Amino acid sequence: MDLPERVHVRTTINGQAQEFLVPPYMSLLDTIREIAGLTGTKEGCLDGNCGACTVDIDGRIVDSCLVLGAEVDGQSITTVEGLATKDGLHPLQQAFLEEAALQCGICTPGFLVASKGLLDNEPNPTEGRIRHWLAGNLCRCTGYDKIVRAVQKVAASS
Amino acid sequence: MVQTFDPKSDYKVVGTRPIRHDGLDKVTGRAIYGGDVKLPGLIWAEVLRSPHAHARIKSIDTSEAEKAPGVFAVATNADFPEPRSGEIDTGEDVVNFERDTKNILAKDKVLYKGHAVAAVAAIDRNTALEATKLIKVEYEPLPPVRNVDEAMADNATILLEDLVGDHLGEDVPHTNIARQFRHEFGDLDRGFAEADLVIEKTFTLQMVHQGYIEPHNATAIWDESGHVTAWSSTQGMFAVRDQTAGMLRIPESQVTVHPVEIGGGFGGKTKVYLAPVAAILSKKSNGRPVKMIMDRNAVFEASGPAPGGKIIVKMGVTNDGKITACASDLMYEAGAFPGSAVGAGAICIYGCYNIPNSRIDGFDIVVNKPKSAAYRAPGSPQAAFAIEQVVDEICDQKGWDKIQFRLDNASQEGTRRGDGVMFGKIGLIETLEATRDSDHWKSPLEPSTNGKLRGRGIASGYWMNGGNKSTVDLMLQDDGTVVMNEGSADIGGTRASIAMQAAEVLGLPAEDVHPFIPSTDSIGFTATTGGSRTTYATGYAAWEAANKLIAEMSNRAAVLWGIDASGVEFDAGKFSSSADPELSISFKDLAARIGDTGGPLSSTASVNLAAAGAGYAVNICDLEIDPETGKTDVIRYTAVQDVGKAVHPSYVEGQIQGGAAQGLGWALNEEYFISDDGSMANHTFLDYRMPTSLDLPMIECILVEVANPLHPFGVRGVGEVPLAPPLPAAANAVKDAIGKRMLDLPIKPGRILEALAE
Numbered sequence: 001m002d003l004p005e006r007v008h009v010r011t012t013i014n015g016q017a018q019e020f021l022v023p024p025y026m027s028l029l030d031t032i033r034e035i036a037g038l039t040g041t042k043e044g045c046l047d048g049n050c051g052a053c054t055v056d057i058d059g060r061i062v063d064s065c066l067v068l069g070a071e072v073d074g075q076s077i078t079t080v081e082g083l084a085t086k087d088g089l090h091p092l093q094q095a096f097l098e099e100a101a102l103q104c105g106i107c108t109p110g111f112l113v114a115s116k117g118l119l120d121n122e123p124n125p126t127e128g129r130i131r132h133w134l135a136g137n138l139c140r141c142t143g144y145d146k147i148v149r150a151v152q153k154v155a156a157s158s
Numbered sequence: 159m160v161q162t163f164d165p166k167s168d169y170k171v172v173g174t175r176p177i178r179h180d181g182l183d184k185v186t187g188r189a190i191y192g193g194d195v196k197l198p199g200l201i202w203a204e205v206l207r208s209p210h211a212h213a214r215i216k217s218i219d220t221s222e223a224e225k226a227p228g229v230f231a232v233a234t235n236a237d238f239p240e241p242r243s244g245e246i247d248t249g250e251d252v253v254n255f256e257r258d259t260k261n262i263l264a265k266d267k268v269l270y271k272g273h274a275v276a277a278v279a280a281i282d283r284n285t286a287l288e289a290t291k292l293i294k295v296e297y298e299p300l301p302p303v304r305n306v307d308e309a310m311a312d313n314a315t316i317l318l319e320d321l322v323g324d325h326l327g328e329d330v331p332h333t334n335i336a337r338q339f340r341h342e343f344g345d346l347d348r349g350f351a352e353a354d355l356v357i358e359k360t361f362t363l364q365m366v367h368q369g370y371i372e373p374h375n376a377t378a379i380w381d382e383s384g385h386v387t388a389w390s391s392t393q394g395m396f397a398v399r400d401q402t403a404g405m406l407r408i409p410e411s412q413v414t415v416h417p418v419e420i421g422g423g424f425g426g427k428t429k430v431y432l433a434p435v436a437a438i439l440s441k442k443s444n445g446r447p448v449k450m451i452m453d454r455n456a457v458f459e460a461s462g463p464a465p466g467g468k469i470i471v472k473m474g475v476t477n478d479g480k481i482t483a484c485a486s487d488l489m490y491e492a493g494a495f496p497g498s499a500v501g502a503g504a505i506c507i508y509g510c511y512n513i514p515n516s517r518i519d520g521f522d523i524v525v526n527k528p529k530s531a532a533y534r535a536p537g538s539p540q541a542a543f544a545i546e547q548v549v550d551e552i553c554d555q556k557g558w559d560k561i562q563f564r565l566d567n568a569s570q571e572g573t574r575r576g577d578g579v580m581f582g583k584i585g586l587i588e589t590l591e592a593t594r595d596s597d598h599w600k601s602p603l604e605p606s607t608n609g610k611l612r613g614r615g616i617a618s619g620y621w622m623n624g625g626n627k628s629t630v631d632l633m634l635q636d637d638g639t640v641v642m643n644e645g646s647a648d649i650g651g652t653r654a655s656i657a658m659q660a661a662e663v664l665g666l667p668a669e670d671v672h673p674f675i676p677s678t679d680s681i682g683f684t685a686t687t688g689g690s691r692t693t694y695a696t697g698y699a700a701w702e703a704a705n706k707l708i709a710e711m712s713n714r715a716a717v718l719w720g721i722d723a724s725g726v727e728f729d730a731g732k733f734s735s736s737a738d739p740e741l742s743i744s745f746k747d748l749a750a751r752i753g754d755t756g757g758p759l760s761s762t763a764s765v766n767l768a769a770a771g772a773g774y775a776v777n778i779c780d781l782e783i784d785p786e787t788g789k790t791d792v793i794r795y796t797a798v799q800d801v802g803k804a805v806h807p808s809y810v811e812g813q814i815q816g817g818a819a820q821g822l823g824w825a826l827n828e829e830y831f832i833s834d835d836g837s838m839a840n841h842t843f844l845d846y847r848m849p850t851s852l853d854l855p856m857i858e859c860i861l862v863e864v865a866n867p868l869h870p871f872g873v874r875g876v877g878e879v880p881l882a883p884p885l886p887a888a889a890n891a892v893k894d895a896i897g898k899r900m901l902d903l904p905i906k907p908g909r910i911l912e913a914l915a916e
């Protein structure tokens with residue numbers, strides 16, 4: 001069988017420079033999961049309606065299933081695996097644990113990345129603002145109550 | 159014999175809120191879910207699905223797909239061995255392998271749009287998907303049966319030609335009604351004659367989906383020795399084992415299922431759709447591991463939603479507020495094959511009321527929609543939607559207090575349930591009283607200032623909860639911690655709630671019991687996480703295993719001290735001699751001496767609990783409606799529930815809040831919108847609109863603890879009953895807001911505008 005055409009991509013994922021050959025049709029989600037091997041970013045719908053695949057591209061919150069791997073050449077990506085540092089968990093990760101803001105946990109990587117995107121720019125959002133910002137991320141387990149509280153807790157302590 | 163307890167209410171670990179053991183992996187992206195499984199030589203499979211809701215399959219030609227570059231194998235229903243026919247008890251579930259194999263790969267007929275017809279394994283996912291398009295299927299389209307009315311019509315198109323219906327014990331061929339059953343007590347005619355007011359209403363409901371965010375997935379290897387190894391997102395790894403073995407007709411010992419994290423289930427991940435197909439494709443690909451992930455359209459169109467249907471409730475009451483009689487007909491859509499939740503719906507419909515004269519008729523009806531599956535308190539939310547609105551209507555017409563009426567007619571210990579079972583110790587009255595005393599109920603609804611219409615609704619709900627089989631193994635470590643193996647899938651914190659019960663007995667902090675869920679070959683049989691059974695039954699096994707471990711450790715302390723084991727006591731983390739106060743050793747110190755007192759220690763306990771303690775919930779819903787657009791916003795919500803004993807209150811609240819959110823979605827928005835051709839028109843999350851964070855307020859929870867005497871800590875299952883009251887609570891609030899009773903779900907803006915225009 002002929003090898004399909006590949007696109008050469010240089011990018012930074014969680015601070016590490018990376019280089020890939022990706023099929024032109026491959027989503028960024030699959031590129032991250034299957035080529036970079038980072039499976040923390042989840043697949044929920046593949047059509048931009050659940051937010052499980054949320055990543056940060058150069059400070060923008062994006063559904064990675066709606067972006068092609070080939071499009072991120074020269075850009076910098078942060079996934080859930082990039083939130084904790086060698087000094088420990090990101091305050092949002094800690095707050096999600098303490099506030100029981102996850103049940104099954106499949107939506108959690110997306111919510112963490114999206115929440116970080118909010119707090120990086122707006123350290124003190126109102127409850128309404130948090131709910132509005134996170135409306136692109138579906139959670140079917142929690143009813144959002146404890147997720148919103150976890151984000152509020154981090155906002156209050158910043 | 160059923161053992162009973164007189165649980166205390168104060169504990170050291172039970173009732174606290176430690177960080178869950180599996181939390182770190184889940185906030186760092188390290189946790190391995192089914193979709194994350196990677197194996198050497200892994201290939202992918204995709205499924206070709208029916209474009210028709212109902213059609214005869216005239217031929218399937220897979221030859222082009224088989225020849226396509228990168229393709230390893232193609233599977234159709236013909237690859238299954240001849241299935242065992244009839245209903246088979248796997249010890250887990252009663253299953254019909256003939257129908258189940260036809261459901262996961264169609265034979266002769268497709269019965270719903272999205273019905274799987276063939277599967278292709280290829281070098282990667284995209285190649286597999288492209289190759290499915292090379293399969294040629296010739297269909298003869300048939301008229302679709304889209305709802306229970308069409309299914310029950312005299313000249314109805316018949317879905318399953320070989321189905322013989324059981325109609326009140328009579329065999330009936332050529333029917334779409336797979337079963338009609340009846341529960342009847344007292345004298346219904348006399349009961350209605352005694353009533354001063356009789357209200358009868360007919361309700362219609364649409365299918366809804368559990369909406370778990372993680373799609374179904376499975377990875378399987380069928381190796382040269384004949385052994386199948388599978389990884390799958392499931393609520394029950396033993397169910398995957400038994401159903402895969404059953405469909406492939408190999409012994410259960412030839413199937414090993416490895417647990418993976420599960421991204422939500424709510425009942426929908428009790429069914430097996432992919433693992434047997436992946437196994438067949440693996441065998442045809444020389445034992446390569448084959449991975450499958452359903453796309454979201456397929457999850458909607460071809461997994462197991464909750465039944466829609468029609469419910470008629472007729473209730474009679476006297477002028478002094480007593481129910482005299484109630485008659486109900488529950489017509490539930492089973493989907494393409496028999497087996498809806500109508501049996502459970504019938505058990506639940508009168509769960510909150512003491513009704514002297516009653517009848518319930520249940521109908522299990524096949525229609526051209528996906529085969530329904532469990533969804534949180536399966537059958538009960540639909541039943542609650544109907545009966546709780548009839549109760550509300552009676553109170554409205556009579557001007558009665560809605561909590562007092564429920565208290566005056568409440569089920570309690572000794573009340574007969576609608577199907578004849580007598581209630582044990584239940585907490586409905588305490589739950590109603592806590593609702594009456596809540597800040598929410600005591601704060602009158604403020605009139606709106608923005609022209610919107612406000613209303614408040616209240617409703618109750620019931621779920622019987624489950625017991626069943628569970629196994630827990632404990633292994634004492636030299637450092638004084640304990641490893642705990644258990645067989646229950648952890649959907650939302652049960653590793654923690656089970657480990658905490660062991661820790662309570664062992665006198666350890668929760669963090670010192672390390673929970674693991676090993677494969678089906680490494681732990682005793684444990685039934686599926688469902689029926690709100692896990693914290694109750696697997697927790698019970700943990701309690702028993704921990705007591706055994708303490709007994710063994712007491713023996714070792716006796717060896718150490720040269721005394722009789724009967725003289726060793728254990729309290730507050732210390733073993734001591736009852737005769738000699740000088741002889742005392744901590745749990746940790748004794749653990750360090752286990753090696754020289756006889757070798758490593760472990761304990762195991764298996765339970766099979768016939769009964770569970772029932773769950774009750776009462777919800778209050780305040781909402782406001784925009785009369786211009788018909789849009790409804792919930793502005794305050796309180797859920798009150800008897801939880802027996804909350805082992806980890808945060809996760810109990812989480813269950814309640816999640817149930818309320820799902821219930822409000824079901825009430826106000828969610829439905830399978832079925833087109834004329836029988837297909838689901840809204841099979842994406844964009845069009846099947848589940849509540850987002852923006853659609854909901856905080857959900858206030860009030861945990862009532864009426865200890866369950868069947869459990870050492872008084873635990874009751876908590877996960878399912880939260881979904882029963884929200885549908886009617888929202889409907890009753892809409893009635894309060896607009897003065898019109900909404901009998902059809904969902905109560906969407908268009909329906910509200912129509913009601914306002916009347």
Ligand code: FES
Nearest residue numbers: 044045046051065
């Ligand atoms: S997988 Fe990308 S939004 Fe759902």
Ligand code: FES
Nearest residue numbers: 103104139140141
């Ligand atoms: S925790 Fe399960 S979907 Fe959010």
